[in-house]
Amino acid sequence: MARLKVTSPATGKPIASLEADDAKSVKAKYEAARAAQAKWARVPLKKRLAAIAEFRERVLEQVDPLAKVLTSETGKPITQARNELKGFLPRIDFFLAETAKTLKPEKVSKAAGMEEVISHEPLGVIANISAWNYPWFVGGNVFVPALLAGNAILYKPSEYAAMTGLEIARLLHESGIPKDVFVPLIGAGDVGAALLKQPVDGVFFTGSYATGKKIAQSVRGRMLKLQLELGGKDPVYVCEDVDIAKAAAGIADGAFYNTGQSCCSVERIYVRDSIFPQFVKAFVDEVKTYRAGDPLDDATYIGPLTRAPQVKVLEAQVADAKKKGAKVLTGGKRGKGSRFEPTVLVDVNHKMAVMREESFGPVIGLMSVKDDAEAQRLMNDTDYGLTAGVYTTDRKRAERILAGVHAGSVYWNCCDRVSPRLPWSGVGHSGVGLTLSTYGIETFTRLKAWHLRSP
Ligand code: NAD
Numbered sequence: 355m356a357r358l359k360v361t362s363p364a365t366g367k368p369i370a371s372l373e374a375d376d377a378k379s380v381k382a383k384y385e386a387a388r389a390a391q392a393k394w395a396r397v398p399l400k401k402r403l404a405a406i407a408e409f410r411e412r413v414l415e416q417v418d419p420l421a422k423v424l425t426s427e428t429g430k431p432i433t434q435a436r437n438e439l440k441g442f443l444p445r446i447d448f449f450l451a452e453t454a455k456t457l458k459p460e461k462v463s464k465a466a467g468m469e470e471v472i473s474h475e476p477l478g479v480i481a482n483i484s485a486w487n488y489p490w491f492v493g494g495n496v497f498v499p500a501l502l503a504g505n506a507i508l509y510k511p512s513e514y515a516a517m518t519g520l521e522i523a524r525l526l527h528e529s530g531i532p533k534d535v536f537v538p539l540i541g542a543g544d545v546g547a548a549l550l551k552q553p554v555d556g557v558f559f560t561g562s563y564a565t566g567k568k569i570a571q572s573v574r575g576r577m578l579k580l581q582l583e584l585g586g587k588d589p590v591y592v593c594e595d596v597d598i599a600k601a602a603a604g605i606a607d608g609a610f611y612n613t614g615q616s617c618c619s620v621e622r623i624y625v626r627d628s629i630f631p632q633f634v635k636a637f638v639d640e641v642k643t644y645r646a647g648d649p650l651d652d653a654t655y656i657g658p659l660t661r662a663p664q665v666k667v668l669e670a671q672v673a674d675a676k677k678k679g680a681k682v683l684t685g686g687k688r689g690k691g692s693r694f695e696p697t698v699l700v701d702v703n704h705k706m707a708v709m710r711e712e713s714f715g716p717v718i719g720l721m722s723v724k725d726d727a728e729a730q731r732l733m734n735d736t737d738y739g740l741t742a743g744v745y746t747t748d749r750k751r752a753e754r755i756l757a758g759v760h761a762g763s764v765y766w767n768c769c770d771r772v773s774p775r776l777p778w779s780g781v782g783h784s785g786v787g788l789t790l791s792t793y794g795i796e797t798f799t800r801l802k803a804w805h806l807r808s809p
Pocket of ligand 1: 547740
């Protein structure tokens with residue numbers, strides 16, 4: 355039997371060895387899920403809702419131990435791990451409140467003995483291949499509404515968050531979701547690839563653009579639903595009329611929270627030239643207050659990087675920027691193990707990788723701009739399009755700029771924010787499809803058209 359070794363990003367030491375899947379077990383689990391799905395779809399929605407409500411209560415009761423598991427395998431600072439678990443609860447509440455209304459059959463016409471109805475049918479058996487950076491959020495955005503809609507799910511958590519994946523499965527099963535209806539598959543990319551060989555009805559992926567592209571290629575020509583939630587290079591533009599200290603603190607948090615490893619982390623900052631020096635000073639002062647340390651310590655804000663090889667990516671981005679003229683104002687070097695110092699760069703430009711490629715770590719570049727048009731042009735100078743923000747006291751100005759920015763989510767005076775009520779989607783290399791909002795419930799269904807003529 356294959357094993358997956360789990361290593362602590364904080365210490366570099368092994369912490370677990372998990373039973374892993376292989377092509378044969380993936381096929382057997384797919385077949386069991388296929389056999390179980392129709393029965394699950396016939397379970398009344400009320401009962402499915404009750405199981406998810408029970409799951410919510412179990413997550414709430416176990417926030418502390420679940421946060422410790424997440425921190426131990428990803429290095430996420432413990433307060434941020436607790437925040438993720440607590441933040442997951444209102445997302446579940448949203449789905450509990452909205453699913454019955456959203457999936458209710460809709461009578462669209464009843465004229466002259468001819469009734470027309472639209473119903474939502476589950477997709478069937480779906481594959482969910484997930485990322486490690488917010489496993490409760492990105493996993494839950496799929497498995498909660500997909501289960502409520504009557505699908506069976508083969509869930510492949512990231513190999514960097516597999517213990518959390520198993521905890522999710524345990525809690526769902528304890529809450530009444532049948533074992534063949536939510537099925538964790540443990541392993542790395544090869545297990546994900548084996549899953550994609552099964553005749554699933556939908557593929558819901560969260561991860562990098564590079565893997566998303568491979569997945570799109572591997573399912574090419576198949577009649578299934580494909581959603582890809584991918585990376586970002588999310589910009590923020592700061593206008594001259596802001597409260598500098600407040601904007602700097604909010605944006606720095608948006609850039610460095612989760613050690614910069616959020617899909618919607620702020621990764622580029624454009625600042626109006628007239629306030630550039632003051633903003634940079636306030637920003638650097640804020641970043642210098644961030645405490646790096648043991649992720650299990652409540653006082654720690656910056657943890658190790660979850661994936662050790664990412665240190666090299668950050669080193670290369672900083673070296674490339676320096677070579678092309680950038681100045682490091684704080685940080686700039688690797689620390690012990692998989693740590694990287696919180697790093698702020700100025701004198702950056704778009705010839706540098708740090709301003710164009712996803713960093714996914716605690717590194718940020720700040721650039722001065724002469725007007726709104728230049729800011730908008732630079733914000734759009736990327737293949738990604740996940741989020742973008744504008745900080746100004748003038749709402750109309752923000753809306754004018756944001757209307758012309760290519761991104762799935764746009765922010766006025768906020769950043770790094772996700773709401774269960776709003777669709778989460780990207781454009782370009784940030785992906786296709788969406789989760790969250792009522793559309794993120796419908797997305798796990800097929801619409802069926804009923805033409806009903808009375809005899
Ligand atoms: P990744 O692409 O390395 O891995 C994601 C998942 O794909 C993992 O479960 C991995 O095992 C699996 N995988 C790898 N190769 C595969 C293959 N050939 N076939 C099938 N599955 C395969 O990404 P990651 O490091 O886990 O996550 C970080 C990335 O995810 C960042 O780019 C981040 O921006 C993005 N992300 C996006 C969102 C969003 O909502 N848009 C949310 C979180 C993370």
